[in-house]
Amino acid sequence: MPNTTDPDAERTRNLAKAETLIEALPYLQRYAGKTFVVKYGGHAMGDPELARDFAEDVVLLKAVGINPVVVHGGGPQIGAMLKKLGVESRFVDGLRVTDKETAEVAEMVLSGAINKELVGWIAGAGGKAIGISGKDGGLVTASKVQRTTRDPDSNIEQVVDLGFVGEPETVDITIIETACAAGMIPVIAPIAAGSDGATYNINADTMAGAIAAALGASRLFLLTDVAGVLDKDKQLLTDLNPADIAALQADGTISGGMIPKLETCIHAVEAGCEAAVVLDGRVPHAMLLEFFTSRGAGTLIRA
Numbered sequence: 001m002p003n004t005t006d007p008d009a010e011r012t013r014n015l016a017k018a019e020t021l022i023e024a025l026p027y028l029q030r031y032a033g034k035t036f037v038v039k040y041g042g043h044a045m046g047d048p049e050l051a052r053d054f055a056e057d058v059v060l061l062k063a064v065g066i067n068p069v070v071v072h073g074g075g076p077q078i079g080a081m082l083k084k085l086g087v088e089s090r091f092v093d094g095l096r097v098t099d100k101e102t103a104e105v106a107e108m109v110l111s112g113a114i115n116k117e118l119v120g121w122i123a124g125a126g127g128k129a130i131g132i133s134g135k136d137g138g139l140v141t142a143s144k145v146q147r148t149t150r151d152p153d154s155n156i157e158q159v160v161d162l163g164f165v166g167e168p169e170t171v172d173i174t175i176i177e178t179a180c181a182a183g184m185i186p187v188i189a190p191i192a193a194g195s196d197g198a199t200y201n202i203n204a205d206t207m208a209g210a211i212a213a214a215l216g217a218s219r220l221f222l223l224t225d226v227a228g229v230l231d232k233d234k235q236l237l238t239d240l241n242p243a244d245i246a247a248l249q250a251d252g253t254i255s256g257g258m259i260p261k262l263e264t265c266i267h268a269v270e271a272g273c274e275a276a277v278v279l280d281g282r283v284p285h286a287m288l289l290e291f292f293t294s295r296g297a298g299t300l301i302r303a
């Protein structure tokens with residue numbers, strides 16, 4: 001326990017607090033008025049302590065004049081609900097094959113339960129969040145994802161039907177700009193309607209990347225369940241560009257869910273987002289530590 005009655009110890013602690021705030025000063029000056037898109041993955045949401053820390057980080061960003069825009073996932077939560085309902089689920093290239101019933105469950109879990117829970121966490125931290133999906137205010141329209149595979153025996157290319165899996169086709173940022181200007185923090189579920197009127201389930205990383213690109217965001221943070229992008233010896237790679245990522249993909253260093261995540265980062269930085277960061281969402285206040293200290297954390301991707 002710290003000795004609260006020792007004036008020297010008290011002075012040292014206060015000095016450390018002041019130094020931390022001063023360390024943040026250049027970042028605060030540089031990014032006031034800028035927009036950050038934060039993708040909060042379903043895996044990072046399980047722990048209420050971490051969810052509280054995350055909400056505090058977002059509210060702090062807003063309080064210092066940055067516009068945070070949250071896009072959330074919820075893959076594990078959709079999986080748990082489908083299991084309860086006795087509906088089978090399978091993935092192709094990290095995307096959930098989505099029939100009509102699965103799309104209904106995905107919308108219920110993402111736009112309903114998770115979206116409102118996050119809005120609640122942000123309210124609890126003193127912020128004003130507005131929970132929406134791609135459907136609201138014409139934010140995102142979806143087109144159906146097309147996937148093909150090559151049959152290993154015949155070498156014939158076959159179309160894989162993923163059902164109602166979508167990708168953003170158009171993004172209209174009016175609702176985001178309106179909410180931000182009114183002092184609110186948009187919290188966005190990765191669901192959108194297609195031109196056929198159907199509801200489409202969109203991978204949350206893809207949704208976040210498209211929104212970051214449309215906003216020309218200064219930062220895209222992707223909070224996940226690893227320290228960042230790791231090399232073959234499991235060491236953290238702190239800085240990458242699109243050419244580095246292509247090489248890592250070619251030699252098999254990155255695989256699985258990290259491939260669409262980094263494709264999202266490349267798309268965002270090539271479309272004008274200053275930088276994307278893959279961050280460890282299991283670390284308390286990961287986003288603030290990355291952003292407001294000179295040491296940083298995670299993997300920074302720039303064009």
Ligand SMILES: Nc1ncnc2c1ncn2[C@@H]1O[C@H](COP(=O)(O)OP(=O)(O)O)[C@@H](O)[C@H]1O
Pocket residue numbers: 041042043073075094205223224225226228229230231253254255256257258261
């Ligand atoms: N080189 C790599 N560095 C870090 N993670 C990697 C790498 N290659 C593959 N992965 C995998 O990517 C996963 C993150 O992607 P994903 O599971 O889709 O995250 P999320 O659910 O947070 O969107 C990690 O848990 C890890 O298993």
Ligand SMILES: CC(=O)N[C@@H](CCC(=O)OP(=O)(O)O)C(=O)O
Pocket residue numbers: 040041042043072073074075076078094095096106165166190201202203204205
């Ligand atoms: C098409 C598709 O796969 N959609 C995802 C949407 C949620 C998501 O991406 O959540 P995480 O970020 O927590 O993984 C799904 O159904 O799981």
